[in-house]
Amino acid sequence: MTVNILSVLGQMAFLLLMAPLVNGVIKKAKALTQCRRGPGILQSYFDIVKFLRRDPVVSVQTSWITLLTPLVCLGAYLAAGSIIPLWDHRGIVFGDLIAFTYLFALARFFLGLAGLEPGSAFGGMGASREMMIATLVEPVMVLGLFGLVLTAGSTDLGALAGAGWNPAGALSFIGLMIVTVAETGRIPVDNPDTHLELTMVHEAMLLEYAGRQLGFLHWAAMLKQLVLLALLVHLFWPQPTGIPVAAALGLIAAKVTALGLGLALTESVLAKMRLFRLPELMAGGAAFCLLAVLSNSIM
């Protein structure tokens, strides 16, 4: 039991510490592809530390919801991350694929409320856009993930390890990559680096946040990205079994970074889409996932 708890804590710590690194790598790679020097790989760590030092400043309109939201977001993503068995599967079950999906919904729900709370137009805009995008993303995500369940036969993530390692899996992989792009708020869906109100989605909701809470929210965003990448790795790029924990961690880190580089590349070759063109993009993703589902269910 204690071992289980320790391993859970370990995995959380790993994710928490890993997330800024991956983000930094992606930023760096993006900068390089755009022929910029760009910030250092560890820059995200410095940002977070800086934010965490500062006391928060909140709007007078706000209530406990604004104060709670950053914690909920970080907690939800951590929990989601701790569901993925990064190394040999553990005793305590925190959930499965469905719980994983809905933990994201939990975070999004509170983020949306927090966006509305200060009563500034930006926050509301961000919240409404975020929610709209979610209505497009979640079905595709479920479609892609449950297409894999058809092969694995269970929604348990342990059983799902490497379920996508087959031709049909390739299709769902593409679909889920598109989902990941949308969820992590990257180009062509959203631009994480902008503060231009026409294009903001995620940042708009954070606009009223400052200091420690902003730090938490940034951290949560990075964590979300890492967790999604880790899930993809877990599903499509199975680990060799029977290797020591350290090696497994190293492998995971490597694979996740590789995927992140992929993300960076796509981001820098694509251009930002208009908000109302998104349904077409998501339809594309849905099409891939649907193909995967069909091929799985016919076979």
Added chain:
Amino acid sequence: MLYLLLLIPALTAVACFLPLNTRWWERFNVVGSILTGTAALYISLQTLQAGSPLWPGRFLMVDQLSAVLVFIIGVIGTICCLYTVTYLRADRANGEMDSRKTGWFFGLVQLFVGTMYLAVLADNLGVMWVAIEGTTIVSALLVGFYGTRTSLEAAWKYIIICTVGIAFAMLGIILTFHAARGVLGAEEISLSWRFLYPVASSLNPNLMKLAFVFVLVGYGTKAGLFPMHTWLPDAHSQAPSPVSALLSGVLLNCAIYAIIRFHLLASATGDFSGRLLVLFGIMSMVGALPFILVQKDIKRLLAYSSVEHIGIIVLGVGLGGTLGYTGALLHMVNHALGKSVLFLSAGTLTQSYHSKLIPRIKGIGQLLPITSAIFMASLLAIGGSPPFGLFISELNVATRGFEASGPVLGFIFLMVVAVVFTGMIYFAGKMYFSNLPSRFPRGERFSAAHALMLLPICLLVLQGVYMPGMVQSMLSKVVSYMIAGGVN
């Protein structure tokens, strides 16, 4: 014993025709109608208990079937006669009726009731015919009583159409007599139900078919079956409300009663009559439906709903079987109770709004809380919604429909009933859930008239949720009697 039922109304009528003042006439009327009512209830309950014909006379007889009708007339007739008093007072107050004519009115109403008793007590086809024609004549005078253009028109249509119909019925009777004469010999007994039913199966089927066609057209006109119903809305809408209540609550049932009698006779030799009844029943229901959906005049609305309900009864009779007959009988009673109350309360409404037009009658809930509550209750009852009895009787008929002739008939039946309900609830909503024009005084006090109208409602609720075992056994006796073809 039975002659009492004819004598009391006749005497009361004569007394009311005497040139006295209103107070006396009212007294005569009240006393007479109460006496008649008690006698009628006594007779009918006795017969239903005994489950066999009682007091056989030369021309009069009461068996289970007619006992049901006597019950109906007893209850409704008495209530309407008593209600007439308050109604006429209101009319005189509005100056719509000259107080010298009230005596005539009471007398005619009493005569009307008397003729109806005769019609249901008659053991002889001829006497029954005479009685029913008599009801036409008397009630035509009542319909035209106000003497306005519209009421005269209604009365004229009523008397002409019904007389023509009745004439055809006479043909049917003659044919029946001919058919029976071969079996029973040419005396009165070959016109007497008592003697006809035992030999019903040995009558000539062809003659009976043709006779039934004539009788159906004839008495069907009087009962208001669909293509012949045309007099009904006019007469009901123009007559004074108590008379409308009597017409729709009792008179139609008397005509139906005659049809049922002949049906029992004819059904012994083939199911032709049954099929005909089913056809006319459905036609009446469907035919009356559109008029109910787009109607401005409240009393015409009720009249058309009577056509529809007559259709239901006839359908139940035509379908036959335990369920069919049970449904039909129950529906006769329930419809009589509900519809008469509905007409009476609607009469109060029209009197206090001085208009029959639904758009003019607004906010009845605020003007007349008690009357409008009664009105709504009886309207829901007539619409066929629980906890009132009509729901049960309609369910019986519907079940029989599903049982006898497949889903289609039953579904049409249910659909028509439901759509009629929607129509009525629509107009009820318009009248009840609306704001009262400010010019009216509000509120009313509970009076004897309300008690009169509440009585049938209570009966209906009782019929709808709990029927005592005694009543059930009576009913089953009647039904078995009908299934046996009128033979004990």
Added chain:
Amino acid sequence: MAGLQEKLLFIALILYLSGAVLPLMFRRSTSMSLLLGCCPGVAAGALGLALGLWGMLYPDPLVINLGYILPGVELGILIDRLAGFFLATISMIAALASLYSIGYMKMYVKENLAWWSFCYNLFVLSMSLVVIVNNTVVFLIFWELMTLASYFLVTFEYRHQQVRKAGFGYIVMTHLGTVFIISAFFILSGGGDWGFADLAARSESLSATTKSLVFACALIGFGTKAGVVPLHLWLPSAHPAAPSNVSAVMSGVMLKTAIYGMIRVIIDLLGPGPAWWGGLVLAVGIVSAIVGVLYALMEHDLKRLLAFHSVENIGIILMGLGAGMIFYSWSMPVPAAIAVAAGLFHVLNHAIFKSLLFLGAGSVYYATRTRDIEELGGLIHKMPQTAVLFLVGAVSISAIPPFNGFASEYQIYQSLLALSLAKVSGFWSAAGVLACAALALTGALAAACFVKAFGVSFLARPRSQKAAGASEAPPVMRIGMAPLAVLCLALGLIPQVVMNSLLGVAAQIVPGPDLPPLPGAFNLSLALLLAVIIAALAGLANLPGGRARRTETWGCGIVTDASMEYTAASFSQPVRRVYRFILQPKREVSTDYSLLPYFNYRMHFEERIKSVIRDFLYKPLREFTIALSKKWRCIQCGNINLYLGYIFVTLIILLVWVR
């Protein structure tokens, strides 16, 4: 043993009746009649809850036979597990709603409160009896009584035009639906035997087509009452029209009686049918869920919004039942039982959080006298406890862990996936996953909708004086809502307990091998994990000391006010635009250049969505009927010769036709 239950039952009935009748006697004093109307309801509800739980958990059913009340109609009370479950749900919600009403109905002291409590108690009484009688005729009697009572409750504030309209639409549609229910029963019984037992006995001997006919009739009939698309039209107008406590009961449990009817007739009486039955139910469920939630997202009337969510949740319930029916037709009793249990679980959960939300909306209305969320805002400061309760409901209905909405939707997901994993055919495998995707879409839309509902009405600045002047609802109302909120969390934490007892219920309907109890789900541990993390982070957040500093919201340099806030309309605009193929939005922008030729002085923007179903299905039907009736009237043209002609022609035709 059974004697006790009988006594309890009769006591409950008498309590309801007294609650209906006594206020009429004490109508002089409103407070007196209010208390007399509500308190018996609370007590009777508690009794009913006990009875229902007993019937649900105790293996052999409670049967009380009351003899023949009408010719051929034998009244019997049958509380088996299914009936027990529904009785418990209904009674629980009704009891809490009655408690809440003590405070809420004070708003209506001017109205006829005695009449209200008469209808209300009769309504609850008939609802409770509908699910426990074992005879179709009695069932229909109480079914219609329920409709009638609720009709008078809906038209309680009849002075408003739209309330009258709503009531009329409600009674008409449900009454027409009842026609189908009756047809279903009588096609099934096909004769004078009206007992459920007779029907069940007869259903074996029926042909497949007849069974399908019964199924179709039952689906249409009960579907109308349950408000499945496209028969839902009455629902979003009728539920808001009623007082909120009544809407809570209507939306929370009255719709469930229809679900009960479906289960009873389609699954219990008819037994396993072809797979397309389940498929149809599943499809209907999906359509209802998505359409319902989309329209809900477009609503700015808090109660209409909730009403549309009832359509959505009924759809979700039907998805579970449909999956169960499909398994049943494949004769896989175990997954069938699990799927049906999942549906029942959602029935319970929806009853809880929907009534919680409606009561919350009622408190908001009580405090602000408005239901338009564009006029609300900032209520979380004015009425903090109500806000928390409402938030709990909102989170639960959005199926967010660890609350009960998530728990039941999780089970439904599992059943739908089991549908695919059964590998019966490629079609069903694909269908299962697609249904899951539809459910996910529904969840996302619901979340969006409640972010809007809660965020706009409770957060940020008050948008009107009404909202600014609000104050916390009276304690009795909050007390009425609190248990529901607690249940939302509790059922979410330990779903397996409920699921296991519901599996017993389902096993009674879908006979099969006795099921293994479900393993303890992960919800509890997940919740604990979340709690721990959040607590830890909260500690961490305050580590370096220092509290949050308060300042004005940054408005690009100008002082923001309520008029600059994001409105509900603007919040839902992206969704409206993305899903325009369903919602058919029409926008009108008019600019007024009256002041200056070039600079517009005032702009008017209006965007309304079109109810496709009403415009293309119901309106033409109604107009056609009316036109036809008007045509038909001409046969009664007042000409006596014509009338005589009718008789004459009829006679001639009959004479010719005789032979």
Added chain:
Amino acid sequence: MTEVLAFVFLMAGLLMLSGRIVVKNITLLAIQSAALSGIAFYLGFAGSEISWHMMFMGGLTLAVKVIVLPMLLYRTAIRVVVYREVPLSIGMGPSLLIGVLLVALTYVYIVPVLLIEIHSQTMLFPVALSTVLLGCFFMVSRRSAFNQIIGIIEMENGLFLCALAVTGGMPLIIELGIFFDLLVGAIVMGIMTHKIRGTFDTLDTKELSRLKG
């Protein structure tokens, strides 16, 4: 003998359809009733012993329908009827044609096909039946309230002939009841025509069409 009377009876009925003039119709009605009573008398005598029942009915018919009623109608007609010529709802030619068709229907179809038994016994029955139908059609085709009374009496004649032909007379008391019943009916109608004339200034039933729908 009966054949001749029956022929007169039927012809009177047909001719009524062709007549627009009220007075003429009344005369025809009287003739028809006369023929009826004649038949009654004949049947009364024809039998081996005299049937007083028939005699009585014949006499009654003669007294009431040939003398009293026509006189009354004549008086009323003079006083009440506005136009001498009656407005028609169906044209003269068509109505005659339909009348003939009705007679044909009775003769060819109803009686021989449906009622073989009666057909075999007497030839009066078709006459009677067709007269009833003719009377009804007469009422359909005339737009005057007054002629509708005439039509009813004609139908009544037909009924009596039916009773005579088919059953050789119903029981006496019944027949009396029927007789006086219809008499009262006719009188009440007469009173009503007075009232209508008083209120509407016409007897044209076209005016009596306020109650619609």
